[in-house]
Amino acid sequence: MLSTDKGSISLYMQIKDLLVTRIGNGDWLPGSIIPSEVNLAQELGVSQGTVRKAITELVENNVLTRKQGRGTFVSTHDSQRSLFYFFHITDNQGHKVLPESRVLHCRHKQATRKEAAKLKLEVGTAVIRIERVRNFSAKPTMIETITLPADAFAGLGSDGKLELPNTLYELYEKQYGITIHSAEEQLRAVAASKHDAAMLHLDVGTPLLEIERVALTLDKKPVELRVSRCSTRNHHYQNVIF
Amino acid sequence: MLSTDKGSISLYMQIKDLLVTRIGNGDWLPGSIIPSEVNLAQELGVSQGTVRKAITELVENNVLTRKQGRGTFVSTHDSQRSLFYFFHITDNQGHKVLPESRVLHCRHKQATRKEAAKLKLEVGTAVIRIERVRNFSAKPTMIETITLPADAFAGLGSDGKLELPNTLYELYEKQYGITIHSAEEQLRAVAASKHDAAMLHLDVGTPLLEIERVALTLDKKPVELRVSRCSTRNHHYQNVIF
DNA sequence: AAGTGGTCTAGACCACGTA
DNA sequence: ACGTGGTCTAGACCACTTG
Numbered sequence: 001m002l003s004t005d006k007g008s009i010s011l012y013m014q015i016k017d018l019l020v021t022r023i024g025n026g027d028w029l030p031g032s033i034i035p036s037e038v039n040l041a042q043e044l045g046v047s048q049g050t051v052r053k054a055i056t057e058l059v060e061n062n063v064l065t066r067k068q069g070r071g072t073f074v075s076t077h078d079s080q081r082s083l084f085y086f087f088h089i090t091d092n093q094g095h096k097v098l099p100e101s102r103v104l105h106c107r108h109k110q111a112t113r114k115e116a117a118k119l120k121l122e123v124g125t126a127v128i129r130i131e132r133v134r135n136f137s138a139k140p141t142m143i144e145t146i147t148l149p150a151d152a153f154a155g156l157g158s159d160g161k162l163e164l165p166n167t168l169y170e171l172y173e174k175q176y177g178i179t180i181h182s183a184e185e186q187l188r189a190v191a192a193s194k195h196d197a198a199m200l201h202l203d204v205g206t207p208l209l210e211i212e213r214v215a216l217t218l219d220k221k222p223v224e225l226r227v228s229r230c231s232t233r234n235h236h237y238q239n240v241i242f
Numbered sequence: 243m244l245s246t247d248k249g250s251i252s253l254y255m256q257i258k259d260l261l262v263t264r265i266g267n268g269d270w271l272p273g274s275i276i277p278s279e280v281n282l283a284q285e286l287g288v289s290q291g292t293v294r295k296a297i298t299e300l301v302e303n304n305v306l307t308r309k310q311g312r313g314t315f316v317s318t319h320d321s322q323r324s325l326f327y328f329f330h331i332t333d334n335q336g337h338k339v340l341p342e343s344r345v346l347h348c349r350h351k352q353a354t355r356k357e358a359a360k361l362k363l364e365v366g367t368a369v370i371r372i373e374r375v376r377n378f379s380a381k382p383t384m385i386e387t388i389t390l391p392a393d394a395f396a397g398l399g400s401d402g403k404l405e406l407p408n409t410l411y412e413l414y415e416k417q418y419g420i421t422i423h424s425a426e427e428q429l430r431a432v433a434a435s436k437h438d439a440a441m442l443h444l445d446v447g448t449p450l451l452e453i454e455r456v457a458l459t460l461d462k463k464p465v466e467l468r469v470s471r472c473s474t475r476n477h478h479y480q481n482v483i484f
Numbered sequence: 485a486a487g488t489g490g491t492c493t494a495g496a497c498c499a500c501g502t503a
Numbered sequence: 504a505c506g507t508g509g510t511c512t513a514g515a516c517c518a519c520t521t522g
Binding site for chain 1: 426
């Protein structure tokens with residue numbers, strides 16, 4: 001199984017890949033505990049230090065979470081984590097605001113060219129398109145269009161209910177076994193359309209911050225396209241560069 | 243020097259702090275080699291593994307750079323690194339474009355309220371204010387206002403020359419011994435002013451992406467405020483979230 | 485008390501760069 | 504040939520959590 005040939009990659013890297021594969025397979029579900037370092041070391045025939053190094057890097061990648069005295073767990077997307085990692089809008093004092101959401105509609109459609117390109121689908125593939133308005137401090141501030149491949153999210157929104165949780169990534173994980181692990185965002189300044197203006201109580205043409213996000217699973221598969229248009233009168237997008 | 247008391251923090255953390263302090267002091271300049279792991283271990287009376295752990299974390303923080311077979315070096319801000327870490331504008335194909343810059347002026351002024359707040363100075367402190375236009379593919383696309391505390395950057399631009407290198411952070415490091423290590427950015431959508439419009443060949447009111455960046459040294463001291471307004475017709479701000 | 489991760493040690497061998 | 508970092512081992516003790 002593990003190779004110690006000269007030319008092969010290092011042991012801890014092979015173990016890293018193995019752990020990622022097991023998690024991807026669903027052998028270990030998000031939130032569940034994985035075997036202890038000593039057990040894994042025994043099973044794989046390596047020393048604890050080697051397993052430790054593999055786990056350490058996965059913890060740095062937010063794939064695993066260590067809890068002293070308890071064990072190592074597969075990371076989950078509780079609302080805390082979702083907000084901390086993926087939500088970059090703050091008010092002008094730098095405070096994160098928990099947005100409430102109002103779903104405008106949730107429809108089954110066919111993928112546009114752009115959606116198909118971003119989600120790596122064929123044009124015309126069945127998708128679910130959700131539109132919602134997000135309120136910060138009770139004021140409508142952001143309008144979002146979310147596109148999901150229909151096959152991976154079967155049944156979502158088809159019951160006519162427009163109730164969706166605020167933190168969708170938690171839903172994806174719990175209901176559909178899809179864990180969002182990373183995302184790529186493109187930001188632009190755009191002018192508010194008639195529709196934007198109406199929903200956000202602004203004038204047509206007001207500059208809005210457009211955030212186009214593709215969310216990826218652990219194995220880098222794109223599973224959600226989200227286009228958000230946000231008024232930056234009282235809020236902004238906050239980014240920290242190390 | 244190092245404490246192994248029960249209540250004290252771990253050895254490798256103390257070593258980390260020590261290394262950071264020495265770099266901050268200027269004992270080891272950017273680009274120079276630091277003592278080998280074995281030497282440091284000997285000097286500090288710990289094992290190589292402990293030093294290694296401290297260095298590993300500093301490498302992850304981009305403070306140090308390891309080169310196999312050669313040694314460990316204090317990170318520098320060559321133009322590569324500056325572009326890779328701090329420059330987030332790409333064209334719509336996702337390619338980074340090396341911008342050229344044209345300096346409009348470079349003046350000694352007094353800090354405004356906003357500049358003072360962002361740079362943690364008193365209002366009215368002497369600052370240097372640089373304004374420049376950046377061209378992507380020969381088209382003016384971005385207009386930047388850069389504010390620096392005058393005392394830390396004595397002499398910059400006072401020779402009346404408007405020639406400044408494209409990658410300012412390299413200049414800060416080489417000429418003034420100030421290494422930019424991290425930055426905080428706030429992004430908003432704004433309408434082009436008359437001046438913006440003239441410089442970027444756009445209509446007044448065109449939505450622009452405003453990037454307000456505070457650049458920090460290793461010890462988190464703010465040393466540069468940079469406000470960039472960017473046309474997002476052919477470009478965008480690209481961010482990756484892990 | 486037993487089991488977990490967290491830190492630390494001392495040593496081994498390898499891959500790489502320099503001289 | 505030598506010194507560097509890169510990987511790996513085997514064992515020790517500590518801090519924390521659970522039964």
